[in-house]
Amino acid sequence: MNQYGMSSLKILLSETLREKPDSYVIEQLFARVSSVQELLELTHEEIIECGARPAKAKQIKSALQLGKFLATPPKSTGTIIRKPDDAYEVLKPHLLYQPNERFVVIGLGTKNNVVFSEVVSSGTANSCLVTPLLVLRPLIKRNCVAGILGHQHPSGLPDPSPEDCSVTKNIMNAASTCSIDILDHLILGDNCYVSMKERGLM
Template identity: 40%
Template sequence: MHEYHNQELKRLISECLRERPDSYVIQELFQQFPTSTELMDVTEQELTTINGIGRGKARQIIALLKLAKVLTVPSQDQYAIRTPKDVFDLLEPEVRYQAKEHFICLFLNTKNRVICKEIISIGSLNAAIVHPREVFRAAIKRCSASLICAHNHPSGDSTPSTEDLILTKRLREAGEIIGIEVLDHVIIGGNRFYSLKENGHL
């Protein structure tokens, strides 16, 4: 799966607009939309509020971001999630050295293949601040049939906290109302993982 990070997006947009990466326009763009998730969802109207970006440049940026978004979607022949170990194998390299909790959702189609992977929030050393509306807004936007939540414990201990259990219950209940099933919540700590589904919490 090809992931675009801010540095790569900055380079692509700079080349597209023929601007230097350290120019005012590029710096202002990435200051107003600091994460790749925010940037991917930017509108033409939001872009034109930045001095130096007119409708023409805004449309160029939107077109580039649409292309980047297409390229970040994994092949439908890959990343079928059958077990919590599949989730661990996919995400562990990404969160291995993170000092903060990253709450990530895998959005799946009806065949349990990954449509998209998205970081929903980045928390402190011991708590990820997540609201169900953020999770399901993203799930609906991706036309997901179901989803799997995951986050890392920088401490290396994959045991769920009380907050993890409460959040999982809230997400499950919200999913039942909306009609998008939460299949699992996997906690990654060091080289181990804990599946709340396998341990009877879902």
């Protein structure tokens, strides 16, 4: 999230806690983190280290957990995927604010309706092991005719890497032998995404 977003969040959190935006605890909290993801992952102990008393730390942690919960949209099964924005909304609950890379598969029916969405691999802060088998197994199991791939870059920068292009090509080649179309691969960053299909990379 950009600096404006963090500033807005700082004001919202201070109003929720009935604190001034420039109070010591609020200032220390936001000095400690550089992204929404890091803020949401703060532990009770880390909040106390920022100068909050135990009761206040519990209140802050609860507010952050509520924000994370509200950011998760309802179950997406049945959603029709007509454009990359639709796929992005399905992927967000799986990938938003996650500290490590995750790889998600969206399975589609004959009318591009979402049959399922599932995390098939979880890795480190900058890599995630993905094989065609991991992707194809749930698609075949649920009789899907098409799929959409998605993963996030915890760095916040969604530009596809050479490895992203290579993995996508391998999956597409394997899927074609099973008569399954891989329609797109979305890479998520900080409140943004890149569609490899729109970029002409697949």
